[in-house]
Amino acid sequence: MNGVSKVSPGVGTGLSKPVAAALSIVDCDFHPFVPLQEVIARMPARARRSVQVSSYAAVLGREHNRFLIPTGEPLRLDAVPTRGGLAGSDPAFAVADYLDRWGIAAAVMMPIQAMGVIAWAAEEVVNSYLAAMNDLFLEMWHAEDPRFKMLISVSPHDPDAAVREIERLADKPGVVGFQIPMGEIGLGSSAMFKVYAAAAHFGLPLVLHPNSVDCSLQNSPSCAGRVTRSYAEHHVLLSQPGQGAATQLVMSGALERFPTMRVVLAEFGFSWVGPMMWRMDTAWQRGGGADGLLPRPPSEYLLNQLRFTTQPYDEPGNPRDLVPILDSMQAHRTLVFSSDYPHWDTDRPDVVLRRLPVELRERVAKQTAMETFGTRLGL
Amino acid sequence: MDNDRVRAGVVDEFVLNRFRVVDTPAGAIGVVRTTDGFYAVLNRCPHMGAPVCVGTDLTTSTVASRPFEYRLAHEDRVVRCPWHRWEFRVDTGESIGNTTKARLLRFPVIVEGAEVFVQYRAARGAAARVKETPQ
Ligand code: FES
Numbered sequence: 360m361n362g363v364s365k366v367s368p369g370v371g372t373g374l375s376k377p378v379a380a381a382l383s384i385v386d387c388d389f390h391p392f393v394p395l396q397e398v399i400a401r402m403p404a405r406a407r408r409s410v411q412v413s414s415y416a417a418v419l420g421r422e423h424n425r426f427l428i429p430t431g432e433p434l435r436l437d438a439v440p441t442r443g444g445l446a447g448s449d450p451a452f453a454v455a456d457y458l459d460r461w462g463i464a465a466a467v468m469m470p471i472q473a474m475g476v477i478a479w480a481a482e483e484v485v486n487s488y489l490a491a492m493n494d495l496f497l498e499m500w501h502a503e504d505p506r507f508k509m510l511i512s513v514s515p516h517d518p519d520a521a522v523r524e525i526e527r528l529a530d531k532p533g534v535v536g537f538q539i540p541m542g543e544i545g546l547g548s549s550a551m552f553k554v555y556a557a558a559a560h561f562g563l564p565l566v567l568h569p570n571s572v573d574c575s576l577q578n579s580p581s582c583a584g585r586v587t588r589s590y591a592e593h594h595v596l597l598s599q600p601g602q603g604a605a606t607q608l609v610m611s612g613a614l615e616r617f618p619t620m621r622v623v624l625a626e627f628g629f630s631w632v633g634p635m636m637w638r639m640d641t642a643w644q645r646g647g648g649a650d651g652l653l654p655r656p657p658s659e660y661l662l663n664q665l666r667f668t669t670q671p672y673d674e675p676g677n678p679r680d681l682v683p684i685l686d687s688m689q690a691h692r693t694l695v696f697s698s699d700y701p702h703w704d705t706d707r708p709d710v711v712l713r714r715l716p717v718e719l720r721e722r723v724a725k726q727t728a729m730e731t732f733g734t735r736l737g738l
Numbered sequence: 739m740d741n742d743r744v745r746a747g748v749v750d751e752f753v754l755n756r757f758r759v760v761d762t763p764a765g766a767i768g769v770v771r772t773t774d775g776f777y778a779v780l781n782r783c784p785h786m787g788a789p790v791c792v793g794t795d796l797t798t799s800t801v802a803s804r805p806f807e808y809r810l811a812h813e814d815r816v817v818r819c820p821w822h823r824w825e826f827r828v829d830t831g832e833s834i835g836n837t838t839k840a841r842l843l844r845f846p847v848i849v850e851g852a853e854v855f856v857q858y859r860a861a862r863g864a865a866a867r868v869k870e871t872p873q
Contacts, residue, residue: 435788435793435820435821436792436793436794436820437788437789437792437793437820437821438793438820439793703820703821703822703823704821704822705821706786707786707787707788707821710786710787
């Protein structure tokens with residue numbers, strides 16, 4: 360990685376003072392790393408034998424059908440820690456480079472390193488890998504700064520193990536929710552209900568996020584048009600797994616069954632939400648199969664229980680074109696801020712918040728996230 | 739005119755094609771030495787305001803060609819943003835590949851003997867502006 364002389368990368372390089380500092384911000388999609396060798400060292404010997412750290416030591420479980428990233432590097436080039444290593448691997452650097460710079464009151468940590476387990480068949484290896492990783496995120500990141508908030512990663516293959524992991528960690532300080540790497544799981548399947556029941560018991564929202572091989576790997580959510588050939592296709596189609604998850608959660612009756620459950624769909628886009636909600640209501644009115652499960656229109660469940668993140672923010676030539684779209688999804692209730700730091704397609708907090716109509720800014724920056732995650736955010 | 743310029747270092751301190759970022763009253767400015775002289779641009783990307791001179795050296799780009807053909811161009815004159823990787827010419831500030839009409843803000847560089855100065859009041863090009871939703 361090429362550096363710059365004179366100043367350390369990222370910090371103090373003339374980024375303007377946080378215009379948005381007046382708004383304190385909850386970031387619902389922040390991506391830190393932990394050292395994978397350390398995760399593996401904590402696993403039982405038998406499980407450890409079946410895990411290999413690939414040459415790209417950040418993420419396991421990728422295959423060659425994965426798109427090539429044309430930028431060569433999926434991370435922000437200016438966010439490399441002063442002492443080296445991957446962007447997002449040094450908590451103290453992230454505090455200075457991100458939390459303090461932008462007035463981030465809470466950053467919800469979405470561990471991309473957990474996503475590889477969708478391709479793993481050995482359930483006990485998955486369980487011990489995720490448990491070790493969860494512990495390490497708490498010790499390394501939340502302990503460094505309590506503004507780093509924890510999502511418990513649970514197995515997508517083994518609902519009983521997922522429940523056990525939620526029970527083990529739910530009451531730890533810093534835990535604000537849980538996440539399931541999305542593979543070929545039906546989020547509306549009754550197999551998931553015991554996981555949702557445990558989360559509801561502890562008041563833990565579920566956060567869903569692309570697994571980084573969506574549309575390009577077996578076991579991953581698939582996209583219409585089949586396997587994507589390029590990063591550009593992948594990035595455009597990221598909305599599809601989110602649309603599938605939202606539709607399943609609403610139309611299956613899962614949200615009706617667990618009325619206190621909140622689900623945040625992070626990084627799937629948001630400009631599709633309003634029209635999709637209209638389609639759900641139309642199908643429901645016509646008795647399209649959901650009427651027996653849902654006593655109320657699907658839009659009610661969606662608006663009450665699903666939340667969508669801002670990044671990657673849609674950028675029409677005229678920012679005003681987004682206003683009716685934001686209205687259609689009732690963005691004052693459903694949209695929450697996210698940066699995706701330190702990924703290359705990050706959104707700058709003050710820029711995104713200024714692009715929103717003024718009456719939405721405070722809701723999106725913080726209020727709706729506080730209502731979603733509740734007192735666990737500690738704000 | 740000494741008040742209008744900031745010292746950016748001595749010539750030998752500049753690694754070819756690598757920015758040094760200096761603070762000036764006009765904001766942080768990246769100064770870089772190339773094989774045809776020095777250039778300086780505001781360290782702010784016209785897209786979302788990323789520190790455009792940080793994390794990557796001047797580089798080379800590809801120009802539009804047929805699928806699976808790659809033609810290199812703009813050798814060592816490309817500023818590539820560390821965030822969304824929009825690309826600009828360091829000498830003209832122009833976007834490569836027509837990504838945007840906005841340009842990098844450029845500044846004159848003066849070399850006096852071994853000393854390198856940037857004239858921060860003499861900006862050229864379109865200022866980086868962030869689109870805002872009108873109320
Ligand atoms: S901020 Fe530079 S390309 Fe987006």
